[in-house]
Amino acid sequence: MTEKSTVRSVTYDLLRSLQLTTVFGNPGSTEQTFLQEFPDDFQYVLALQEASAIAMADAFAQVTRRPALVNLHSSAGLGNALGNLVAAYRGNTPLIVTSGQQHRELLIGEPYLGNREATTMPKPWVKWSYEPARAQDVPEAFLRAYAVALQPPTGPVYLSIPMDDWNQPLAGFTRTRTVSDRVAPDPVRLRTFAERISASRRPALVFGPEVDRAGGWNAAVALAEKLRAAVYGAPLLDRASFPEDHPLFGGPLGMSVKTISDRLAGHDLVIVIGAEVFRYYPYVPGDYLPAGTELLHITADPAVASYARMGDSLLGDTKTAIELLFDLVEEGAARTAPEPVPRPRQLPQTPSSPLTPPEVYATLSKIRPPDAVIVNESTSTMAQQIEWLPTTRTGSFFATASGGIGWGTPAAVGVALGDLANGVSRPVIGLIGDGSFQYSVQGIWTAAQHQLPIVYVVMRNQEYSILKSFAVLEETPGVPGLDLPGIDIASLARGYGCRTAEVETTEELEKAFNAALHADTTTVIVVSTQPQKAML
Template sequence: MTTVREATYDVMRRQAMTTIFSNPGSTEVAFLVDLPDDLDFVLALHEGSVVGVASGWAIARREPAFVLLHTTAGLGNAVGAIATARVNRAPMVIVVGQQDRRHLALEPFLAGRLEGLAGDYPLEVISPVRAQDVPSAVARATHRARRDQGPVIVVVPMDDWEAPYDAADVSAARVVRTPVPRTVDVADLARMVADAAHPVVVAGSGNDSLDGWDRLVALAERIEAPVWQEPFGSRAGFPQDHPLFAGHLPADRPRVREALAGADLLLVVGCAALRQYPYAEGPLVPDGVRVAVVSADPDEAYRSPAELALVADPTEVVRALLALLGPAPTDAEPPRPPLVEARTPPLVEARSPSGRPRELGLLRTSDRDHHSPLRSADVFRALADVLPRDTVLVEESPSSRPLLQAMVPAREPLGFVSAAMGGLGFAMPAAIGLKMALPDRPVVAVVGDGSAMYAVQSLWTAAQRDVGVLWIVMANGGYAVMDRLAERVEGKPPWPSFPELSVGRIAEALGCRVVHVDDETALADALDDAGSRLREPGGPLLIEVAVAPDTSFAP
């Protein structure tokens, strides 16, 4: 007799979801006992870390990850991570256990009101009407997660797994996807581009693929346009060492208008137009700038204040646009300089507490007192010297993010990964999933000590499974970004610093190898050694670097 559990295993095999990321409870035991040898079980010690590891795995593979959570407590603990997975476009099927179907009406212990617990962040929440419907529900969830690149929840009562399954009654059908036609109507967009004298491109996370980069490079060179990276993007949409890369677009209206001064067309590829952080009065872009948006995400297109929005694969749109524009005229005038000076790494502008612009300190080693604390710039300069070109850099160091992006540019797709949602607790576990899915690429995570505490238990998973991630923990003993924001409103914050916190000591207790660094010599030695081992087999390494708090932050 085939059971619902065995039929679901078959669905997972057909969908290449043979790795289970989980922190289970009693409602999941029946699914997990005597797990077949071809299914791999990955335990994380908190549900946020479970979804975080699965997110890294799914982002790297662009295929759904399988997540198993425990009723209300498990799903509730994971909601923040699920929200991040949705905004980061990480496809996953999240099976959530429920109490026994036969007495759910009485709301027994551990019965969960699960359908609305994660709000609107799942693409869909499926509650199979019968045990027989579970395998087909998992198959349906897989197809939806893959098509729309996000999390889908399936709620399964615990007694369903041992119920008999009759494939003749209802089948988890094999679904064959018809390829989306490659023909895209870009005539209107091509006219906008052809009419522009000073076009500017904004590259978004949705363009982070090898084909996406190659085609957008070709377009930028064809129309001689500077390319900015979207504000607060989760991925890089353009090679940041290319001469036309202009930097990271600011996230407030006055500075956006300043950056785009002189442009007459803003072409946004792979994101919405345009993500902001602090509210400021005035228009989003300078007067006279036409805006066109290209995104595969309908929500991004619909909410963008644009003259034209194309809902389509950005790679295919740019391909079609290049074909329609044709080669550059051979008798054209010499290429005009970009509106902004191309630079690698780009200059990063910050704001002082008074609101006046100032540059972040990119000081040479000789400019610094050797007895003063290390600063973020010292760490990132040393890090840039040792990282291979194909490094996957995972970021969760809010106060020093602008400086990190300026000094360690993304040079290949997946060269930068962050939490587009803005919540903490993503980078530590996501780095594990990324490395598991991409064992041949170096994976390095730069994490603040405050940020690390949101998912520090994920380090146990890396140690237990011997996953070779390098974490750089920026230990400034406080929430530096919060301190800077408090200074802007000229207020005194109620939160304390925590100089006694040592993420390194916690990491050691969780089984990781740890190096503590508080001077330039130790930093250089630690990074040189770690850099030489990034491609070698071996377990995780955490370098805890004592740094002075960043005094500038530019959202």
């Protein structure tokens, strides 16, 4: 006997055709009609908290370069997930986020677990939010959600689906289609940009996360070398888009108005590609650009172009734009190449106790496999990480795009699962602060259950160091709640099924890290460190 065709069966067939066969989630009662008789050719990745599910899916989508599917529980689960939904939106990650809605028969009476004003709740952190008017519209809603998530600027979308819709009869859905995911820049305006770049005496390039997301790493290197231009990392990067050990790399641009303007002094033209102009935090007043400096801006996101504080903008796919610019700009042979930026890399003459973050990173730099990927959420030590553990390959650095914490630990899980889906084997290193680790510590359970090759290096300084740095900058003494004593991180990690090691010296760290690289599951290494004043 042929199985009855329902909204559920038709939707699963559609999801197969879209390669959306991995579902990240934490199941609830209003989602069970969707998840019943879960197909053998689908994978359900269980996170123990909804914010972790979003972060895992976010990183998975970034690594696989295709949308990912998340299933949350009604408004309660969506509420738990919102913090990391902000990160996915800011990071332009294509996610299809779904949650269950109560039975249509009950909705008029505001039932328990009803998703009140369901389409409003995730705004403004989704590109599109929808609850189908009819059960028969569910498959087409998924198809539209897929198209919206994938079209530039890419980003998360949301569907609220009543629990009784899934079992409704539906003969089939055949109106599948494909959509473009790249928009070419205006050729006339691009040519004008190329002419201004060619005429520049001392240009600077600022490459942002869009470049690496678009697969433009190699094109960015080629353009910089042709122009002989200095390259800076965009502020507060969530993806690196240029090798940070390259002779043209001048380091991170900074975070404040004053710092960025000071770094750009002496350049007559700044070309920002694939980044905001700029991500500022904290507020330190200064000139937005040095006197005599002009700015060109290329981005795939109209919103990012609209709220830039200065410069002339061009919309278009960043990889395409860079490749076209390469052919249009003149060779920069007449320019004097910028001097390589000195890397002081200063360490204490005798080992510290506890270790300093530079000592930790210096040790890891000696033993990090060249193909390793880094997920960073040690917010007070980002500058030291770039100094000692520079990103040298495309797709090998990830951080949160939102400024919130609690993303990095589960995101490392998503990276590792994405590598498995791509057939790639490489170590994943999670550099996590002890404060950040507590926001989503349950994420390591999923890592252990899947026996993922993740090495978490948790730097335990027993405080929110980044917030203490801000307190000094903002002259706000006496802020409470900035110390974190008494957390036994290793015991927590063992309780979730991970291998653990607690280290005090560089020798112990090197031994524990090498052992973790050859382990058959996830390892959490807890390193006692001194607080690090953040470079703001």
